[in-house]
Amino acid sequence: MGRRREGLSKGDRRELAILATARRLFTEQPVSRVTIDDLAAGAGISRSAFYFYFDSKAAVVTALLEEIADEMAAATADWLAGSGPSEAPLRGSLETSARLWREHGPLLRQALIEEDPALLPFRSRILDGFVAKAAARIERDRDAGLAPAGPPAEALADALVRMKFAVLASSPDPVDTLVTIMRRAIYGS
Amino acid sequence: MGRRREGLSKGDRRELAILATARRLFTEQPVSRVTIDDLAAGAGISRSAFYFYFDSKAAVVTALLEEIADEMAAATADWLAGSGPSEAPLRGSLETSARLWREHGPLLRQALIEEDPALLPFRSRILDGFVAKAAARIERDRDAGLAPAGPPAEALADALVRMKFAVLASSPDPVDTLVTIMRRAIYGS
């Protein structure tokens, strides 16, 4: 009777246990201070058994970042799609981003600030994607006469995105400041 | 005759050789990829002899950063002491900062971006010092009616300094963009 009760094999459950442990540990301490031993112990397996499920710590981090990537994109989609200097969409986007950094700070830091080479794919997806879309939005506003000329939109967007990550990584609640700087940088003459 | 000819003992020369090697290697590759073996080999000594001269790689990095700290301070002194939105002093300060990052990128990156705990003293000296002075300058301009109100000067300065470092670390020539953003962020309404 009842062969595969719930569809989750022992192996599946162990893989999920590793990810759950990683999620827990990576909210508390920097990625570099979590060892594979920690992850294996948290999942109740030996260190070398870990390698059956993941190739490296970076693979676990990548898996977790995949989960977060969509939230990151959704957080800014509103503002990126809009136009003009109105404050609310920008503030909303930044509030959500700030929450994500509070929840996943060490992970995002490892990928976006420390620039771990193993996390390059995620980083370029997020960073380049944001920069390209933000630059497009800036050009749209300039063409519409809503924003004044200034540095190349791409360079401006790049600087603002990097500032956003750097500031989110260091202050718990920087939204007001970021809103002002970004609006002035884009719309101030 | 001529006992201590030039005052430099063998040990002194070796210490300088380590520093020279470090200077060379740290212009080419990230700090984390230079091993103590590399430094020792470059200075022509064994790895364990290295530990006679320095406690760790971080100690070497600290010594090199000491040399750079003064240049960093001098680079921005002009602008920090002035007032008002005029472009030249800001641009001059940023040009010098950009040159320093081109020459010592990996070192500055390790201290100011990656936030290596062992380099905390240098980081707080540079970062907090800059932020405090920039905040004071912003308040001065606000009091003088040269700059409009906005986020707390401290928070604004912190965000701009972090943006500066983040952008310098990633683009070879970001001065134009930084000049515009900073002026708009401080003086734009």
Add this chain to the structure above:
DNA sequence: GCGATCCTCGACATAGTGTTGATTCAACCG
């Protein structure tokens, strides 16, 4: 009950860091 596949582990290999104790060497003191 049997074979294939999934899963686990202990043992090993490698790279980097830091420590220890013995030894060399140069200078200076009597």
Add this chain to the structure above:
DNA sequence: CGGTTGAATCAACACTATGTCGAGGATCGC
């Protein structure tokens, strides 16, 4: 000259973390 001292050097060791291998144990499909 001989002896003491302290600086400088090294080989060997210990530790931590990562990743690899092959030998088996558990489990599922039949």
